[in-house]
Amino acid sequence: MSRTIVIGGGADALVAAQVLARGGHEVMVIESRAASAEEGWTPAKVLRALELEPVELQWPEPWLSAPLPAGGRLELWRDVARSVESIRCVSPKDAERWPEFCERMAKLARFLESVYSEAPPDPLSPRFALRARRLGRRGLEDLLRILPMPVAELLDDWFENDVLKGLLGAAGVQHIMQGPRSAGTAFRFLHHHVGSPTGVFRPPRSNVIELLRRLPRVELQNTEVLHIAVRAGSVVGVVLKDGRELDADIVVSSIEPRRTLVELVEPGWLDPELVRALRYVRRRGVAARIRLQLDRSPGFSALALAPSLDYLERAYDDAKHGRVSREPYLEATCDAQHRMEVLVQYVPYKQKAVSLEGRVLGVLGEHWGEARPTHTEFLSPRELEEFEGWPEGQPHHAELSLDQALWMRPLPELARYRAPLPGLWLCGPAMHPGAGIAGASGFHCAHAILGR
Amino acid sequence: MASYDAVVIGAGHNSLVCAAYLARAGRKVLVVERRERIGGAAVTEEVFPGFRFSVFSYVVSLLRPEIIRELELPRHGLHILPLESTFTPLPDGNYLAQWNDHDQNRRELARHSLRDAEAYDEFGLMLHQMARAVKPLLAMAPPDPTSLSFGDLMGMKRLGEHFRGLGVKRFSMLTKLLTMSSADFLDEWFESEPLKATKSASGIIGTLLGPRSPGTAYVLLHHYMGELDGVFRAWGFAKGGNGSVTAAIAGAAQAAGAEIRTAAPVAQVLVKHGRARGVLLDDGEEIGAKLVVSGADPRRTFLGLVGEQHLPGPFVDSIRRFRFRGSSAKVNLALGELPDFAALPGRGPHLRGAVSISPSVDYLERAYDEAKYGEYSKRPYMDIVIPSLLDPQMAPPGKHVMSIFVQYAPYQLNGGWTDARREAFGDTVVDTLAQYAPNLKNAILHRQVVTPADIERIVGLSEGNIFQGELSLQQMFFLRPVPAWAKYRTPVSALWQCGAGTHPGGGVMGASGRNAAMQILGRS
Numbered sequence: 001m002s003r004t005i006v007i008g009g010g011a012d013a014l015v016a017a018q019v020l021a022r023g024g025h026e027v028m029v030i031e032s033r034a035a036s037a038e039e040g041w042t043p044a045k046v047l048r049a050l051e052l053e054p055v056e057l058q059w060p061e062p063w064l065s066a067p068l069p070a071g072g073r074l075e076l077w078r079d080v081a082r083s084v085e086s087i088r089c090v091s092p093k094d095a096e097r098w099p100e101f102c103e104r105m106a107k108l109a110r111f112l113e114s115v116y117s118e119a120p121p122d123p124l125s126p127r128f129a130l131r132a133r134r135l136g137r138r139g140l141e142d143l144l145r146i147l148p149m150p151v152a153e154l155l156d157d158w159f160e161n162d163v164l165k166g167l168l169g170a171a172g173v174q175h176i177m178q179g180p181r182s183a184g185t186a187f188r189f190l191h192h193h194v195g196s197p198t199g200v201f202r203p204p205r206s207n208v209i210e211l212l213r214r215l216p217r218v219e220l221q222n223t224e225v226l227h228i229a230v231r232a233g234s235v236v237g238v239v240l241k242d243g244r245e246l247d248a249d250i251v252v253s254s255i256e257p258r259r260t261l262v263e264l265v266e267p268g269w270l271d272p273e274l275v276r277a278l279r280y281v282r283r284r285g286v287a288a289r290i291r292l293q294l295d296r297s298p299g300f301s302a303l304a305l306a307p308s309l310d311y312l313e314r315a316y317d318d319a320k321h322g323r324v325s326r327e328p329y330l331e332a333t334c335d336a337q338h339r340m341e342v343l344v345q346y347v348p349y350k351q352k353a354v355s356l357e358g359r360v361l362g363v364l365g366e367h368w369g370e371a372r373p374t375h376t377e378f379l380s381p382r383e384l385e386e387f388e389g390w391p392e393g394q395p396h397h398a399e400l401s402l403d404q405a406l407w408m409r410p411l412p413e414l415a416r417y418r419a420p421l422p423g424l425w426l427c428g429p430a431m432h433p434g435a436g437i438a439g440a441s442g443f444h445c446a447h448a449i450l451g452r
Numbered sequence: 453m454a455s456y457d458a459v460v461i462g463a464g465h466n467s468l469v470c471a472a473y474l475a476r477a478g479r480k481v482l483v484v485e486r487r488e489r490i491g492g493a494a495v496t497e498e499v500f501p502g503f504r505f506s507v508f509s510y511v512v513s514l515l516r517p518e519i520i521r522e523l524e525l526p527r528h529g530l531h532i533l534p535l536e537s538t539f540t541p542l543p544d545g546n547y548l549a550q551w552n553d554h555d556q557n558r559r560e561l562a563r564h565s566l567r568d569a570e571a572y573d574e575f576g577l578m579l580h581q582m583a584r585a586v587k588p589l590l591a592m593a594p595p596d597p598t599s600l601s602f603g604d605l606m607g608m609k610r611l612g613e614h615f616r617g618l619g620v621k622r623f624s625m626l627t628k629l630l631t632m633s634s635a636d637f638l639d640e641w642f643e644s645e646p647l648k649a650t651k652s653a654s655g656i657i658g659t660l661l662g663p664r665s666p667g668t669a670y671v672l673l674h675h676y677m678g679e680l681d682g683v684f685r686a687w688g689f690a691k692g693g694n695g696s697v698t699a700a701i702a703g704a705a706q707a708a709g710a711e712i713r714t715a716a717p718v719a720q721v722l723v724k725h726g727r728a729r730g731v732l733l734d735d736g737e738e739i740g741a742k743l744v745v746s747g748a749d750p751r752r753t754f755l756g757l758v759g760e761q762h763l764p765g766p767f768v769d770s771i772r773r774f775r776f777r778g779s780s781a782k783v784n785l786a787l788g789e790l791p792d793f794a795a796l797p798g799r800g801p802h803l804r805g806a807v808s809i810s811p812s813v814d815y816l817e818r819a820y821d822e823a824k825y826g827e828y829s830k831r832p833y834m835d836i837v838i839p840s841l842l843d844p845q846m847a848p849p850g851k852h853v854m855s856i857f858v859q860y861a862p863y864q865l866n867g868g869w870t871d872a873r874r875e876a877f878g879d880t881v882v883d884t885l886a887q888y889a890p891n892l893k894n895a896i897l898h899r900q901v902v903t904p905a906d907i908e909r910i911v912g913l914s915e916g917n918i919f920q921g922e923l924s925l926q927q928m929f930f931l932r933p934v935p936a937w938a939k940y941r942t943p944v945s946a947l948w949q950c951g952a953g954t955h956p957g958g959g960v961m962g963a964s965g966r967n968a969a970m971q972i973l974g975r976s
Contacts (some may be wrong), residue, residue: 123613124623129597137598139937144597148667149926150632157773181824183667183925184631280640310825317821320664321814401666402631412624 008254014212016442021217026283032224041195041435042197043117057204060301073274091161108352116433120407149186163309179316235423254428256397285381285393294338305330397430417445459741464492467747468701469965470950476706486717494693500898502848503786506694510651514961528703537805547795548646564644592932637669649810661821728947749920750933770934778904778916781861786898791889809834823860863904863915920953941969
């Protein structure tokens with residue numbers, strides 16, 4: 001029986017721990033902070049294997065709304081027909097195209113779901129080619145054409161209304177240091193559609209992590225790993241912050257790979273070329289987060305302030321040149337208890353973002369009527385790094401761009417979850433499919449360990 | 453009604469290459485050109501008395517060596533003079549030069565960064581390998597991964613084997629080149645700003661993208677593909693200007709029996725029962741042909757010359773979606789004396805190569821920012837050559853011609869291009885350059901400014917895009933110009949396309965023309 005230590009407490013770590021425990025490993029999970037509820041979808045395969053239920057995926061209804069220049073709001077609902085009605089008020093032409101757009105995008109998202117339900121594909125294998133072919137001629141053309149596109153071009157191909165395009169385009173740039181006119185952002189748009197119903201282009205909130213924490217078989221320890229112990233070229237355990245040493249045959253880290261390999265492993269055990277490559281894995285945080293408690297309902301469940309693609313692009317321009325966006329893209333979601341979470345983008349990691357909180361609340365205040373915040377908490381990317389453990393404030397650990405996706409995630413030589421040190425394995429958001437697909441990378445990693 | 457085996461529309465380099473191959477295979481070929489002169493965008497014109505300019509395209513970098521060889525272009529007058537350096541003056545009075553001479557180059561790079569000097573050779577080797585990996589694709593009609601035909605399946609299989617043969621490391625490097633931004637890609641190799649900027653500049657040419665936009669790294673490769681065939685010195689100036697390149701190809705075509713008619717604008721492609729029968733000229737003359745090959749860009753060919761009524765609806769939609777977005781302009785100067793750069797005064801060897809105004813990646817990115825919102829760059833990127841230094845026949849004795857390639861000058865300028873805007877833009881270019889070469893303004897005898905709108909009007913390239921359509925990932929290979937019609941065929945039988953709007957497109961390469969001819973002749 002292998003003694004296995006899993007580092008980190010997110011969905012990926014917990015799934016890996018569970019799968020390994022069921023595979024006969026004696027597993028301990030070491031988490032330094034309780035993971036907050038995660039957004040994202042979990043492949044059915046993972047849910048089935050761990051018999052997780054009842055899984056609840058939640059989207060606000062409408063899943064997103066945006067103020068219109070002439071007053072009123074554009075509202076997008078799970079019900080495609082209801083969205084059509086709302087879009088019709090701003091553009092009858094766009095309303096007419098909405099159902100077909102949703103259907104074409106859903107088809108591609110379903111394909112990505114199947115790809116995400118397995119370890120990264122070998123792009124040159126006939127098996128992968130056959131699977132892609134199942135999309136049919138138009139689906140495959142859509143896929144190959146859309147993946148490398150800027151999301152702005154994709155949306156320009158379909159729609160004319162700025163508010164609609166801004167609101168959709170935002171899904172392509174969330175948490176990445178790119179604007180909607182950058183190539184590859186259409187892929188991210190699809191990525192954020194994965195796991196959502198047709199016509200919903202935001203990831204769900206899920207209770208998977210709570211379900212995972214309730215499962216037996218795995219010991220949870222709340223402490224911090226100081227480093228991973230290596231002897232004679234093999235991993236032999238971990239050393240904890242309090243000085244305790246724990247032996248293990250296998251260590252699985254869900255912490256970001258650069259930190260795992262360069263900081264937690266003693267230097268000298270790794271190929272310098274790999275260390276160099278790791279240094280260039282991009283992981284720039286670009287968003288700040290505000291959490292607030294309102295005294296009453298703000299009158300919306302989800303609101304995006306990104307009135308056009310140009311607005312997003314200009315917000316990015318500031319960040320590209322090292323500044324906080326003068327007019328940031330904001331997206332606020334509010335639950336039944338009037339707890340609101342606001343994404344504020346772009347805020348570069350190196351910026352202090354003084355006075356940003358006040359500005360954002362001022363802007364949002366125009367949209368929430370009589371509601372007043374009773375409590376607010378503002379976290380810049382730097383603070384998110386500290387409190388959430390996100391490197392440079394990047395929740396995906398490694399930016400999800402085309403060159404850091406699939407069999408390239410985060411680096412081609414690490415994409416199979418095995419670190420180049422016997423006994424050390426990697427999972428977490430930085431590993432395929434990572435980035436908001438809760439638990440999948442832990443599942444694939446555990447399967448690789450079990451040799452399945 | 454005269455009858456030919458093939459009538460080729462346009463006398464740009466790809467059309468002429470295609471015509472030459474068809475004629476050599478014994479076909480009776482006619483090339484019809486709208487302008488008074490052949491050459492398309494590769495022309496030499498005496499714009500001002502005594503001063504001859506490669507008005508549009510100005511260097512030869514990618515002309516396929518097999519075309520030079522098979523069409524015996526040197527025998528028809530092609531003579532390429534090598535470019536020896538790239539000189540990047542900097543605002544602080546320093547400069548960066550890259551030389552063909554290895555040791556000299558290393559010394560110069562080490563002056564800026566020892567690390568960069570160390571990395572340079574390895575970088576060159578890597579790109580060389582990548583260029584080798586891509587090269588076989590250039591001469592291939594791209595197989596369609598969505599098709600189940602035997603030919604396409606075999607093509608995909610061959611392609612798969614080719615990539616597999618590269619090994620994991622090289623294949624991932626190639627994927628990175630295709631998907632990364634040139635700025636990010638170069639960040640992994642170099643630290644010196646002017647070096648990164650000058651190299652990344654080659655990634656933005658002809659597109660409306662900035663160096664930090666993913667997808668721009670691939671174009672870096674093009675430079676190395678030119679150098680790859682070093683024996684042919686395929687990177688340099690054509691003696692006599694770029695018009696002599698097309699003149700040589702035309703010479704080869706005519707020697708093989710092709711006819712060329714200039715001042716013969718095509719009004720439409722004659723289509724009957726879904727089949728091309730010939731062309732109708734503006735003056736009403738009909739020319740019958742067994743097949744028609746269009747060297748015009750996809751928009752002009754299908755929406756202009758063929759007409760929607762002869763094409764399937766989804767195909768028309770795809771052609772409408774094909775993006776042009778011309779972003780480059782030319783400023784051609786007749787000079788009374790050579791420019792004197794403050795960073796490196798005098799008439800040194802640096803003037804015999806390219807001069808690049810690209811001091812930092814941020815500079816290029818800012819130039820792009822303005823173009824994104826429909827303004828021309830106030831501080832543009834420039835690639836400058838002085839052909840008269842290498843080829844004295846380009847200018848009167850003691851005088852010079854300077855060719856300035858400028859980016860960004862968006863076709864979709866807010867308010868549109870007017871004569872006043874054109875000249876204001878010309879002033880911006882001269883003012884920017886004069887900051888580095890203070891004597892420039894007084895040295896200018898004449899100035900010609902060519903905007904994307906001018907390129908469209910004069911040469912017929914839609915939106916002035918120099919590649920007949922952006923070379924972005926979603927418009928390349930089997931997606932160029934549209935999926936399922938990337939193999940030079942069109943939905944109209946007996947109508948073919950051979951321009952840069954097809955794979956592999958872009959630059960004075962000729963590969964599209966040759967590939968089209970091979971497909972027409974049934975050799976692939």
